[in-house]
Structures are given as structure tokens and as C-alpha cells.
Amino acid sequence: MIPSQVPAAGRLTRPAGPLVIDIAGVTKLYEMGEETIHALRGVSVQIHRNEYLAIMGPSGSGKSTLMNMLGCLDTPTAGRYEFNGKSVASMIDDELADIRNREIGFVFQTFNLLPRSTALANVELPLIYAGYAPAERRARAIHALENVGLGSRLHHKPNELSGGQRQRVAIARALVNSPSIILADEPTGNLDSKTGVEIMALFEQLYEQGNTLIVVTHEEDIARHARRIVRLRDGLIESDGSVY
Amino acid sequence: MKRLLYELTESFRIAFAQIRANKLRSVLTALGVIIGIVAVTLMGTAIRGIDTGFNKSLAMLGDDVLYVQKWPWGGVEDWWNYANRPPIRPEDADKLNHIIEQTPNSLLEVAVPVSTRGNSVKAGENKVSGVFTIGTTADYGRLISADFSEGRLFNDTEAAGGRPVCVLGFDVAEALFQNRSSIDQTVMIGGHPFTVIGVVAKQGSFLGLFSFDNQAILPLEAFRKYFSVRRGAEIRVKITDKTRVADAREELTGAMRRVRAQLPGERDNFNINEQGAFKAQLDPIKQGIALAGLFITGLSLFVGAIGIMNITFVSVKERTKEIGTRKALGARRRTILLQFLIEAVSICLIGGFVGLGLTYGLVLAVGAAFPAIPVEFSVSLVFISMAVSILTGIISGFAPAWGASRLDPVVALRYE
Ligand SMILES: Nc1ncnc2c1ncn2[C@@H]1O[C@H](COP(=O)(O)OP(=O)(O)OP(=O)(O)O)[C@@H](O)[C@H]1O
Ligand SMILES: [Mg+2]
Numbered sequence: 001m002i003p004s005q006v007p008a009a010g011r012l013t014r015p016a017g018p019l020v021i022d023i024a025g026v027t028k029l030y031e032m033g034e035e036t037i038h039a040l041r042g043v044s045v046q047i048h049r050n051e052y053l054a055i056m057g058p059s060g061s062g063k064s065t066l067m068n069m070l071g072c073l074d075t076p077t078a079g080r081y082e083f084n085g086k087s088v089a090s091m092i093d094d095e096l097a098d099i100r101n102r103e104i105g106f107v108f109q110t111f112n113l114l115p116r117s118t119a120l121a122n123v124e125l126p127l128i129y130a131g132y133a134p135a136e137r138r139a140r141a142i143h144a145l146e147n148v149g150l151g152s153r154l155h156h157k158p159n160e161l162s163g164g165q166r167q168r169v170a171i172a173r174a175l176v177n178s179p180s181i182i183l184a185d186e187p188t189g190n191l192d193s194k195t196g197v198e199i200m201a202l203f204e205q206l207y208e209q210g211n212t213l214i215v216v217t218h219e220e221d222i223a224r225h226a227r228r229i230v231r232l233r234d235g236l237i238e239s240d241g242s243v244y
Numbered sequence: 245m246k247r248l249l250y251e252l253t254e255s256f257r258i259a260f261a262q263i264r265a266n267k268l269r270s271v272l273t274a275l276g277v278i279i280g281i282v283a284v285t286l287m288g289t290a291i292r293g294i295d296t297g298f299n300k301s302l303a304m305l306g307d308d309v310l311y312v313q314k315w316p317w318g319g320v321e322d323w324w325n326y327a328n329r330p331p332i333r334p335e336d337a338d339k340l341n342h343i344i345e346q347t348p349n350s351l352l353e354v355a356v357p358v359s360t361r362g363n364s365v366k367a368g369e370n371k372v373s374g375v376f377t378i379g380t381t382a383d384y385g386r387l388i389s390a391d392f393s394e395g396r397l398f399n400d401t402e403a404a405g406g407r408p409v410c411v412l413g414f415d416v417a418e419a420l421f422q423n424r425s426s427i428d429q430t431v432m433i434g435g436h437p438f439t440v441i442g443v444v445a446k447q448g449s450f451l452g453l454f455s456f457d458n459q460a461i462l463p464l465e466a467f468r469k470y471f472s473v474r475r476g477a478e479i480r481v482k483i484t485d486k487t488r489v490a491d492a493r494e495e496l497t498g499a500m501r502r503v504r505a506q507l508p509g510e511r512d513n514f515n516i517n518e519q520g521a522f523k524a525q526l527d528p529i530k531q532g533i534a535l536a537g538l539f540i541t542g543l544s545l546f547v548g549a550i551g552i553m554n555i556t557f558v559s560v561k562e563r564t565k566e567i568g569t570r571k572a573l574g575a576r577r578r579t580i581l582l583q584f585l586i587e588a589v590s591i592c593l594i595g596g597f598v599g600l601g602l603t604y605g606l607v608l609a610v611g612a613a614f615p616a617i618p619v620e621f622s623v624s625l626v627f628i629s630m631a632v633s634i635l636t637g638i639i640s641g642f643a644p645a646w647g648a649s650r651l652d653p654v655v656a657l658r659y660e
């Protein structure tokens with residue numbers, strides 16, 4: 001096992017809550033013509049509420065594939081996946097969409113904001129799909145944007161914002177529906193290191209506010225912010241341990 | 245339910261933002277729909293116009309008049325069965341009127357003999373050829389709905405005395421006397437002098453074939469004095485209740501058989517024609533024209549629809565990553581489907597509105613420039629073209645929107 005770095009002293013670690021994600025023996029195959037790619041070869045992991053987890057590994061090790069699986073964007077080829085005690089493997093498309101809407105907040109490497117909508121409209125989007133009335137939508141979205149420090153940028157479009165600000169809008173969007181977990185795939189991958197540090201500080205703040213975070217990264221510096229690191233190699237878990 | 249409403253509002257917002265963001269593309273696409281809608285609605289107004297024209301023409305024949313004639317309208321195949329029928333005599337009208345008087349609650353009001361032939365009419369240097377000359381009684385006034393622009397019809401005394409007076413159709417009077425009054429002028433009809441006592445107001449033509457304004461009406465006795473009636477006449481019978489045409493017809497058949505002293509079992513040796521039967525003959529022709537017209541113009545709308553389908557496919561392709569993002573945020577299949585359908589329908593609706601406006605303008609312009617062409621713009625046309633636009637949007641947008649709704653979110657998110 002690769003030894004974890006010793007974290008900064010006095011860092012808060014929240015006690016783990018109930019089980020949210022429970023996967024066991026999950027595999028994912030991609031058929032590419034004649035060839036079969038084993039993106040995941042049997043992964044088992046349990047994630048509780050209040051955890052802050054980093055998924056690490058070299059390129060092609062299956063991090064994004066695992067992340068998509070955890071985020072109910074994809075279903076396993078084989079294996080068991082229970083989200084909040086419910087089996088996901090047997091769910092139909094619309095049920096998965098509802099889980100993604102209510103229980104999961106995504107943060108992408110490329111931000112994935114709607115280019116022609118304002119920050120506010122982008123953050124309101126998940127609330128529309130959740131069926132909130134316009135007034136409440138607005139109030140919640142403003143609150144989420146203030147929480148990530150963008151209270152003064154509500155009506156800016158993505159091209160009027162810096163990279164770090166865009167990612168903050170995306171984080172506000174992920175948070176706005178109070179999901180069970182937040183999934184971030186390389187959230188700092190498109191940012192300079194200084195902005196990356198700011199985003200990680202925001203994640204720290206969200207963690208302390210009681211959110212459950214899963215961050216995919218291949219940077220040790222980034223992973224060290226988490227309280228637990230899962231390392232993948234060739235579609236298998238190589239190590240899984242706490243960060244002291 | 246509420247959620248669907250919010251999603252719909254959002255979809256319309258996106259659709260219009262999308263159209264605004266791609267103005268040129270949207271305009272070009274809408275152009276196809278505009279052309280289609282203009283073609284279809286113009287054809288619609290033309291068909292309505294033709295229909296109104298037909299009906300107007302038929303109304304000139306009178307919907308409360310039965311025509312007793314030797315031949316049926318619309319032609320027959322077994323002409324030999326008709327050729328040997330005795331001609332209709334003007335005297336038969338007197339006998340019919342006699343029977344009508346004696347029948348209590350008769351559905352027939354009056355029988356009017358009408359003899360016709362073509363004549364030239366002259367006044368001084370001016371001459372009109374091929375004037376439809378009618379010899380009839382004073383009762384003729386009860387058949388026609390037209391007004392007189394000048395003067396009056398001859399009365400019973402003038403008719404019975406065979407006085408050389410006449411009533412001219414509007415075009416004849418205008419050709420002979422231009423702007424001057426025709427009353428008391430002398431005209432030569434078929435070479436015989438007649439004094440004009442009236443002019444019938446302009447009525448228009450029957451299906452554009454036969455002008456009701458190119459006629460001259462004479463007392464039957466005068467007509468007989470100068471022109472042969474050997475070819476036979478016709479008898480026009482006004483009925484009392486136009487909702488009971490069939491009954492009236494039956495009564496008239498019985499009366500006519502009595503006049504003709506036909507034996508029971510013998511086939512009628514005359515025909516009773518009416519406007520309704522004519523209509524029955526014209527309707528299939530009218531429908532044929534309508535169908536062919538709508539099919540041809542429908543093709544242009546079809547081309548417009550293909551344009552919409554194409555642009556929606558492009559839109560889906562361009563926004564594949566956005567679709568992935570929306571799905572990751574919890575959009576259901578239905579949401580994505582509706583979003584793109586609404587986008588397609590919105591373009592079609594805009595095209596529909598513009599097309600309708602253009603049609604309206606064109607109809608006004610055509611109506612002003614060529615009053616003779618019967619075009620008509622109607623409210624139902626607005627609703628129909630809106631419905632057609634929406635339907636076009638749904639049909640052409642469905643395949644791409646369905647494809648978008650079925651996209652795998654992971655694949656869509658990876659799309660560059
Ligand atoms: N849709 C797909 N079709 C075929 N092969 C795929 C697909 N998605 C992923 N793979 C393969 O699965 C393996 C794992 O891919 P994955 O994207 O999970 O790696 P990763 O750990 O996220 O890499 P990186 O750090 O470069 O993002 C790779 O070999 C990749 O080529
Ligand atoms: Mg990846």
C-alpha cells in the first residue's frame with residue numbers, strides 16, 4: 001500500500017454516517033468490434049454519508065467508468081450496486097434520471113454549463129427537473145450561488161466568467177438539490193494550480209458543511225484533501241485507505 | 245403534472261433562445277415552411293373561392309325553381325330514349341297553372357313558360373350578337389331574384405297583348421347605350437323593333453361560361469310572333485317550400501303527366517331538372533380539383549418539413565454534450581423529447597404565422613387587382629394552417645427528438 005501523506009494538523013474529520021453506496025464485484029466491459037475492453041474487473045467499495053473520498057489511478061485505469069457507475073449514468077455489466085439500500089442495476093431509465101436529479105450532484109472537468117444561460121439559470125436547471133415552482137427555484141439557486149461565493153455574478157453567462165468561477169457555478173448546480181453525494185471527475189483538471197487550490201478549499205468547506213464528496217483525480221496534491229483514497233489500476237482496486 | 249408544466253415552459257424558453265442564437269439558420273428553415281404554408285393556404289382560398297363561385301352560379305338558377313325540360317342536365321348516354329319525346333309547349337304552363345290552382349296546399353306556386361333563342365340586338369350603329377333572348381310571361385318576375393337597375397318587367401296586359409317591349413340584361417344595355425338611359429329607346433332584336441322598358445342589374449356569369457347579363461326578355465306572345473317556337477320551350481316552376489324539393493318534384497311530375505295525358509306505367513316523357521342535381525354532378529369535379537391542388541401544394545409543405553427535420557437533426561448533433569449534461573442533472577427521456585419537439589414546432593409555428601400573413605396580403609392584393617377572381621380568406625383557414633404548422637413540426641421533429649431522448653448519457657457527455 002502506498003503510504004498516505006500526513007495531513008495538516010487539526011483537520012476536521014466528520015464521523016461516517018449511514019451507508020450510501022454499496023457496490024460489490026462490479027465489472028464493466030466495452031465491446032469494441034472484436035476486442036473486449038475490461039474497464040472494471042470486479043470492484044467492491046462502500047461509501048458512507050459524510051465521507052470525503054478521492055479516486056486515484058493512472059490514465060485508463062477505470063476512474064471515470066467507476067464514477068459514471070456510482071453516479072447512475074451507467075449500469076454495471078455484472079455485479080451488485082445498491083444506492084441508499086435500493087438496487088440500481090434493475091432500474092429503468094427514468095428512475096435513474098430521478099436518482100441523478102435528487103441524490104447526486106455532478107461536477108465535470110469541462111464544467112458543462114449551458115453556454116447561453118446565466119449562472120442563475122444554470123443552477124436552476126436541476127430544480128426544474130425536480131418540479132420546484134419558479135420562486136422557490138430562484139431562491140434556492142441564489143442561495144447556492146452565494147454559498148460558493150458568486151452572489152454578485154448571478155446574471156453572468158459562462159463566457160463572462162473565469163474558469164474558476166465557472167467551476168463554482170457548476171458546484172452550486174451540483175449542490176442546489178441537496179444531493180446525498182457530490183461526484184467530481186477531475187474538477188481542477190482545466191484550471192491553473194492557484195484556482196485549483198481555491199476549488200479544493202471550497203470542497204473542504206462543503207465537506208465541513210456536511211456534504212459527502214467523491215473526487216476523481218490523478219494528482220496527489222488534490223487527493224490529499226480527501227479523508228480516504230481509493231486507488232485503481234487496470235480496473236481493479238489497488239488500495240483503499242484513510243488519509244491521516 | 246406541475247413538473248411537466250415547468251419543463252414545458254423551460255422548453256419554450258430554450259427553443260426561442262435557440263432560434264435567436266441561430267437567426268439565419270432558423271430563418272432559412274422557416275422559409276421552407278413559409279412557402280409550404282403560403283402554397284397550401286392559397287390553394288385553400290382558391291378552392292373556397294371556386295366553391296363560392298359554384299354556389300353563386302347555382303343560386304342564379306334558383307334553389308326554389310324546378311325546370312321542366314325535354315332533356316336532363318348533364319348529358320345522357322341513351323340519347324335515343326329522349327330524342328323522340330314531344331317538345332315542351334308554352335301552353336303546357338297554362339295547364340300546369342290550372343292544375344296548381346285546383347290542388348289544395350300545392351307545393352307549387354306558379355309555372356312560367358320560357359322560350360329561348362339567340363339573337364343579335366341593335367341600336368343605331370351599336371350591335372350585340374348572340375344575345376340570349378327569352379320569351380316569357382309576366383310571372384317571370386316571380387322567378388328571378390335579380391333587381392332592376394332601371395325600369396321594370398312587362399305586366400300581364402303587355403304580355404298578353406304581345407306588345408313589342410323588352411327588358412335587357414345589364415351588359416347588353418351598357419354595350420348599346422353606354423352611360424345613357426336605355427328606357428324608351430328602340431332596339432332591333434332579330435331585325436324587329438322593340439321598346440326597352442327595363443334593365444336587369446348585373447348578375448355575373450354562370451361558372452364563367454354563360455353570362456346572365458347578356459340577355460333580352462320579351463313577352464312570350466311577341467316572341468312567338470317573330471321567332472319560331474317549334475324547337476320547344478321549357479317551363480320553370482317556382483315551389484313554395486325549398487326544404488321540400490323532393491315532394492314538390494313529385495307533385496310536379498304527377499301534374500305534368502296529367503298535362504301530357506300519360507298512361508300509368510308509361511315512362512315520363514319529360515325531365516324535371518333542378519339546381520341540386522346539377523350540384524351533385526359538379527361536386528365530384530370540385531373535389532377532384534381540390535384534392536389535386538392540395539396534393540401538389542402539400543408537396544411544397546413536405547419539402548419544408550424535411551428542412552425542419554434536417555435542422556433538428558443538426559441541432560441534436562450540435563448539442564449532444566448539452567443533452568448529456570441535462571441527463572446527468574436529471575432530465576428524463578420525455579424532457580429531452582419535448583425540448584426538441586417544441587423547438588421544431590416553434591420554427592414551424594413562426595413559419596406558419598408569417599406564411600399566413602403573406603397569404604392574407606396576397607389575397608387582399610388579388611381581390612383588389614382582379615375582383616372577378618373569387619378568393620376568400622377565412623378564420624377557419626387561420627386555425628387550419630396553425631394546426632398544419634404544429635403537425636408539421638411534430639412529424640418532422642419527432643425522429644431527431646426521439647433519437648436525442650434515447651442517447652446514452654455517458655456517450656453524450658463524452659461527445660466533443
Ligand atoms: N465508451 C467506451 N467504449 C470503449 N472503451 C471505453 C469506453 N469508455 C472507456 N473505455 C475504456 O475503458 C478504460 C477505462 O476508461 P476510463 O475513462 O474509465 O479511464 P480513466 O481512469 O478515467 O482515465 P483518464 O485518467 O485518462 O480519464 C479505458 O481503457 C478506455 O479506453
Ligand atoms: Mg477519466
